[in-house]
Amino acid sequence: MTEPNDINTIETAQPQRIEDDPIEVRKAKRLALIAAGEEPYGRNFQVTARAAELEERYKDLPAGESTEDFVQVAGRIMAFRNQGKAIFIVLRDATGDLQLFVRINVVGEDAFARIKDLDVGDWVGAYGTVLRTRRGQLSVLPDRMQLLSKSLRPLPEKFHGLTDKEVRYRQRYVDLVMNPEVKDTFMARFKIVAAIRHAAEELGFIEVETPMLHPIPGGATAKPFVTHHNALDRDFYLRVAPELNLKRLLVGGFERVYEINRCFRNEGMDLKHNPEFTTIEAYQAYSDINGMMDFAKFVIQKACLAANGTLHITYQGQEVDLENGWREASMIDLVSEACGRRVDFDMPFDEMAALCKQHGIEVLKGWGKGKMIAELYDELVEGSIVQPTFVTHHPTEVSPLAKKNAEDPNVTDRFELIICGAEYGNAFSELNDPVDQAERFKAQVAAKDLGDDEAMGYDADYIRALEYGMPPAGGIGIGIDRLVMLLTDSVSIRDVLLFPHMRAETV
Numbered sequence: 398m399t400e401p402n403d404i405n406t407i408e409t410a411q412p413q414r415i416e417d418d419p420i421e422v423r424k425a426k427r428l429a430l431i432a433a434g435e436e437p438y439g440r441n442f443q444v445t446a447r448a449a450e451l452e453e454r455y456k457d458l459p460a461g462e463s464t465e466d467f468v469q470v471a472g473r474i475m476a477f478r479n480q481g482k483a484i485f486i487v488l489r490d491a492t493g494d495l496q497l498f499v500r501i502n503v504v505g506e507d508a509f510a511r512i513k514d515l516d517v518g519d520w521v522g523a524y525g526t527v528l529r530t531r532r533g534q535l536s537v538l539p540d541r542m543q544l545l546s547k548s549l550r551p552l553p554e555k556f557h558g559l560t561d562k563e564v565r566y567r568q569r570y571v572d573l574v575m576n577p578e579v580k581d582t583f584m585a586r587f588k589i590v591a592a593i594r595h596a597a598e599e600l601g602f603i604e605v606e607t608p609m610l611h612p613i614p615g616g617a618t619a620k621p622f623v624t625h626h627n628a629l630d631r632d633f634y635l636r637v638a639p640e641l642n643l644k645r646l647l648v649g650g651f652e653r654v655y656e657i658n659r660c661f662r663n664e665g666m667d668l669k670h671n672p673e674f675t676t677i678e679a680y681q682a683y684s685d686i687n688g689m690m691d692f693a694k695f696v697i698q699k700a701c702l703a704a705n706g707t708l709h710i711t712y713q714g715q716e717v718d719l720e721n722g723w724r725e726a727s728m729i730d731l732v733s734e735a736c737g738r739r740v741d742f743d744m745p746f747d748e749m750a751a752l753c754k755q756h757g758i759e760v761l762k763g764w765g766k767g768k769m770i771a772e773l774y775d776e777l778v779e780g781s782i783v784q785p786t787f788v789t790h791h792p793t794e795v796s797p798l799a800k801k802n803a804e805d806p807n808v809t810d811r812f813e814l815i816i817c818g819a820e821y822g823n824a825f826s827e828l829n830d831p832v833d834q835a836e837r838f839k840a841q842v843a844a845k846d847l848g849d850d851e852a853m854g855y856d857a858d859y860i861r862a863l864e865y866g867m868p869p870a871g872g873i874g875i876g877i878d879r880l881v882m883l884l885t886d887s888v889s890i891r892d893v894l895l896f897p898h899m900r901a902e903t904v
Contacts, residue, residue, distance in 0.1 A: 423516060423549045430547070437547040442522040445469040449492035455527055455535055463528040463538070470495060470537055471522040471545060473574065475552075479513060488521070489577075497523050498536040508541060518548030566891050567899050585704045586881045586893060590657065592703035593677055593877070596696040602653040602679055607642035609635060609659070613854040616640035618797070618841075619662040620850050622672075635661035638874065640798065641859045643680050644827060647870055648862045655679035657877065668889045669819055672898050675877040680827070684871035686810050689824035690787055692873055693814055694723060697785075697821070697880065704884045712817050712883050715783050722784040728774050728791055729808070735777040742766050742807045763847045767792025767807065780818040787812040797837040797853060799825035814875075821880055824873035831863035 430437045446468040458464070472490035486497040501509040515521065525539035553575055565572040565579075572579055594604065612631070614621040616638030626633050639656050646654050657677045664670065677696075681688055701708055701719050708720035733740045736752065744752075749769050750760045758772050770792050782788075790808040793801055799809035810826035828834050838855040845852040881893040891897040 419551045420549055423547065423551075426514060426516070427547050427549065430544070435544070437544060439520075439522070439543060439545040442471050442543060442545055443469055444471050444490075444522075447490050447492045448472070448488075448495040451495060451527065451537075452493065452535060455529065458527075458529045458535065460529050460533040461531045464526055466527045467525070468527060468537060469522065469524050470497075472520070473548075474515060474517050474519050474521060475574075477515065477517050484509075484512060486515075486521075488523070489574075493577075496530075496534050496536040497525075497542075498528070498530060498538050499542070500538065503538060503540055504542070512542055515544070516548060516551070518550070518552050519544060520546035520548070562891075563899070566897050567902060569895055582881075582885045582887060582893060583895060585885050588703040589700040589881055589884060590877060592700045593696050593875075594657065596699040597655045597677070597679060600653070600692065600695065602655045602681070603651070605643070605646065605651075605654050605656055606658065607639045607656060609661075611636045613856045615853045615856050615859070616642075616798075617660075617662075618795075618851045618853060620664055622661050622663045637662055638676075639678050640872065640874070641856060643678055644867060644870070644872065645859070645862050647680055647682050648865055648867045652682040653680070666898065669879060669882075671878065671890050671894060674890075676874050677877060678872065678874040680870055680872040682868040682870050685826040685869065686789070686812055686824050686871055689871040689873040690725075690812065692871075693787075693822045693824065693875060694785075696875070700880060701884055710884065710886070712886055713888060715817055717816060717883070718784060723787070724784065725787045725789055725812075727789050727808075728778075729770065731778045731788065732770055732773045735781075736773065740770060740773065742805075763844060763849070765792075765794045767794030771795045779815055779820070782815040783817055785814060785816045785821075788815055796825070797841055798828055798834075800828045800830075801833070816883060819879060819883075820876070821883065822873055822875040824871065827867070827870040827872045829863060829867040829869060831860050834863055835860050 427437045447470070451468070451470075455464075470488065470490065472488040472495070474486055475489045475494065476487035478485040482501045484497075484499040486499060488495045488497050499509070499512055504512065522543040522545055523537055523539040524541050525537045527535070528538050529535050553571065565576070597604070610624070610626070610633040612633055614634040614637055616636065617640065619637040621634040621637050623632055623634055625631070638660055639658065643654055643656060655677055657675065659673050660676055661673045663672065666672065679692060681692070698708055698719055701710065708718070710717050710719065729741050740749065740752065744766070746766060749766055753760050753769050753773060756773065756776055758769075758776055760769060771794075774788075779788075789812045790802060790805075791799070791811040791813070793799075793807055793809050796809040796811045799811040802808045802810055812824050813820050814822035814824075828837070838853065838860070841853040842855050845854070878890050878893055881887070882890060885893065887893050
């Protein structure tokens with residue numbers, strides 16, 4: 398399909414007139430401005446007032462009243478109505494919309510003619526006084542205006558707006574213009590992240606930064622992105638988690654550390670997954686999973702209050718109680734309840750494998766009972782949990798960095814926090830025995846050799862760090878993108894990422 402300004406025109410087509418192509422019309426206006434010695438792209442403008450501020454300040458100004466209060470406002474033209482000797486412009490800034498009431502007898506004929514030539518989408522600055530029109534519309538009456546940036550591409554048709562999800566995600570800059578409510582989600586995200594930081598600091602944690610490029614993939618079971626460092630002539634991996642470096646800091650004597658930053662996993666994309674995502678990971682010396690439950694509850698409640706002002710929210714029609722709704726339940730108890738029979742490590746292997754098959758789970762080579770229990774949980778249980786639940790006692794087989802439970806070495810002191818069928822946090826009583834950790838790394842390497850491309854590598858330096866001694870500790874990771882989804886009632890992770898990853902654009 399030939400675009401309006403595509404140079405590859407069909408031979409039989411009539412030559413296209415500039416006035417038929419809005420982009421070419423605007424380009425012609427740009428050239429005319431330059432030819433006249435005017436700058437279509439301004440350099441700076443001193444803003445002294447914004448739309449929301451003016452609405453509040455002059456909320457009691459009666460209709461038909463003028464003031465001598467002089468302001469300088471700037472923004473994007475969203476609507477333009479020429480009524481002969483007056484032009485009404487809807488100007489949108491970062492806080493809202495404001496009307497410019499442009500009168501020919503105020504700005505003069507020459508300036509009025511130039512203002513008439515502006516387009517919807519242009520960025521302008523205006524100098525003028527505040528008034529309220531006889532119809533009650535708060536306005537600025539400019540005595541002069543300044544073009545700050547000429548828009549060459551028209552915005553989507555105003556009555557239909559921008560509704561195509563793919564276009565909205567791909568062109569977030571247009572989405573934010575045409576759907577101002579989208580900005581509310583990202584303002585809420587800012588508040589959530591700020592509240593998490595304040596909460597962690599209130600608990601005595603300090604924020605640190607650790608490398609994004611790792612020589613060995615580790616800290617989580619996930620498929621990494623690989624890149625090559627030319628100067629060192631070796632491959633590195635975009636980190637799947639910051640865990641091992643943060644625990645190295647516990648070895649070095651830090652007691653409470655956290656990091657908010659990106660992680661990368663070379664896996665699928667869906668409503669809850671993006672190849673790069675933001676987490677907070679926190680580690681506390683002398684603590685355990687019970688301390689991490691307290692941490693998770695505290696920071697999530699603070700974040701929820703910052704975004705919503707209440708701990709009782711609705712997510713996709715489900716009422717969620719983040720005040721009193723928290724509970725604990727072991728993975729084995731939940732799986733047993735879902736299966737209608739006791740499913741634990743005393744069940745014979747073949748019987749458990751048959752149970753998996755019964756529920757549509759293919760048992761792969763190398764799986765043990767722990768892996769099968771975890772798969773049954775994923776298939777039958779997780780999606781049905783609504784209220785915040787700490788799912789505890791994960792099998793050791795699927796928890797290579799967690800401390801074994803003192804009463805049952807088949808499971809670990811680990812929990813996942815599940816809300817509305819999704820995982821929001823993952824926490825351990827951290828494994829600090831270097832011999833045990835080395836054996837688990839070896840098991841991960843063996844799993845990788847059997848084809849598990851999500852298994853971790855063997856990190857000899859981390860083992861060396863543990864050999865110097867790491868204090869008992871609790872650690873947790875909380876997915877910030879998912880938390881923002883929950884607290885803003887957003888159905889897709891793409892709704893809470895300014896620039897989500899997309900498939901290549903087709904033309």
